[in-house]
Amino acid sequence: xxxxxxxxxxxxxxxxxxxxxxxxLSQIVLSQAAEHGPFGGVxxxxxxxxxxxxxxxxxxxxxxxxxxxxxxLSAIAVxxxxxxxxxxxxxxxxxxxxxxxxxxxxxxxxxxxxHLEAPTLSYDGVAAEKLEPPYLGVILSGGHTDLYHVxxxxxxxxxxxxxxxxxxxxxxxxxxxxxxYPGGPAVEKCALEGDPKAxxxxxxxLAPDSLDFSFSGLKTSILYKWRGQDAKGRGPxxxxxxxxxxxxxxxxxxxxxxxxxxxxxxxRTGLDTVVFGGGVTANQALRTRLSSGLDGRARLVFPRPExxxxxxxxIAACGLRMFAEGKTATLDLExxxxx
Numbered sequence: 001x002x003x004x005x006x007x008x009x010x011x012x013x014x015x016x017x018x019x020x021x022x023x024x025l026s027q028i029v030l031s032q033a034a035e036h037g038p039f040g041g042v043x044x045x046x047x048x049x050x051x052x053x054x055x056x057x058x059x060x061x062x063x064x065x066x067x068x069x070x071x072x073l074s075a076i077a078v079x080x081x082x083x084x085x086x087x088x089x090x091x092x093x094x095x096x097x098x099x100x101x102x103x104x105x106x107x108x109x110x111x112x113x114x115h116l117e118a119p120t121l122s123y124d125g126v127a128a129e130k131l132e133p134p135y136l137g138v139i140l141s142g143g144h145t146d147l148y149h150v151x152x153x154x155x156x157x158x159x160x161x162x163x164x165x166x167x168x169x170x171x172x173x174x175x176x177x178x179x180x181y182p183g184g185p186a187v188e189k190c191a192l193e194g195d196p197k198a199x200x201x202x203x204x205x206l207a208p209d210s211l212d213f214s215f216s217g218l219k220t221s222i223l224y225k226w227r228g229q230d231a232k233g234r235g236p237x238x239x240x241x242x243x244x245x246x247x248x249x250x251x252x253x254x255x256x257x258x259x260x261x262x263x264x265x266x267x268r269t270g271l272d273t274v275v276f277g278g279g280v281t282a283n284q285a286l287r288t289r290l291s292s293g294l295d296g297r298a299r300l301v302f303p304r305p306e307x308x309x310x311x312x313x314x315i316a317a318c319g320l321r322m323f324a325e326g327k328t329a330t331l332d333l334e335x336x337x338x339x
Contacts, residue, residue: 001074003323005316006059008051008091009083009111011042013148015059016312017066020318024123026066027059027313037181048086055094057291062312070102077319079114081336088335090202095332107319108329112139112146112339113155114318115277118303121317124182127300129238134269136298137264139176141278142167144339145213147265150275159211161260169215173222173250177243187247188283191267194248197224199241201253213257222250255289266298280309294329
């Protein structure tokens with residue numbers, strides 16, 4: 001089987017071709033970071049317009065790079081939820097048009113479910129992880145911080161953010177410190193020169209048994225520290241810490257919060273495997289801290305960095321599995337922005 005995957009949920013325009021394995025034959029990912037950078041975050045209208053402008057050419061190049069024609073395809077998979085509604089509409093409409101014109105089955109893929117499929121991808125002789133449910137699925141991205149109990153036939157969300165996603169927190173911290181956009185790589189780079197114990201920050205864990213997350217208070221604390229203010233925003237009363245120390249301390253705090261929540265989730269579910277997905281998992285310092293903090297508790301599976309951020313390969317891989325299971329969509333498919 002050969003599946004074309006289309007990803008336009010936010011600010012990456014991507015297409016990929018995946019065959020049995022799942023094995024990646026080709027992929028193109030166009031980032032819109034330069035377009036959104038001046039605004040400090042994703043502008044939905046600009047994202048949609050960029051997808052309209054680029055998607056057709058991206059698909060054509062992807063097929064050409066894979067030496068695959070439309071006739072060779074078994075199905076077309078598209079991320080249909082969740083995401084920015086205008087961006088989703090571009091991808092879904094394009095996929096429906098191609099499915100109709102090429103007479104191919106259409107597969108509606110849940111973007112977050114696809115993130116958990118990313119570690120299973122192999123390419124250029126690089127072996128992939130073999131995953132068998134049940135496992136604990138963890139999505140760490142710009143729009144989501146979610147925990148899932150993944151079983152063979154369904155997944156149950158057991159934890160989610162109550163305010164800001166972890167990736168958004170990285171972006172906001174970078175904005176506060178003037179490090180630019182996207183914030184994740186900027187904060188990670190800045191933190192390399194900092195002391196993770198230099199700046200005391202709150203570890204918001206909510207109720208003792210809660211699996212939910214909250215990062216808004218952490219962002220506010222960073223803002224006050226940077227201004228030299230106290231916990232109530234009064235001041236200035238002190239000299240602001242160095243940006244590198246703030247970034248290193250912020251990353252350490254995020255890691256501590258995640259580790260505690262994952263320990264709780266493992267205790268509650270009795271699972272022994274944790275599968276990570278989402279752009280924030282590309283942060284190597286965070287990966288290292290999670291691995292050491294959960295050492296011995298479970299097997300930890302991370303996607304390779306190139307499959308961490310939004311990409312067509314994970315959509316195609318998820319679509320390949322769904323197609324084998326007979327899960328296809330009709331041409332009246334509509335995008336859905338909700339998780």
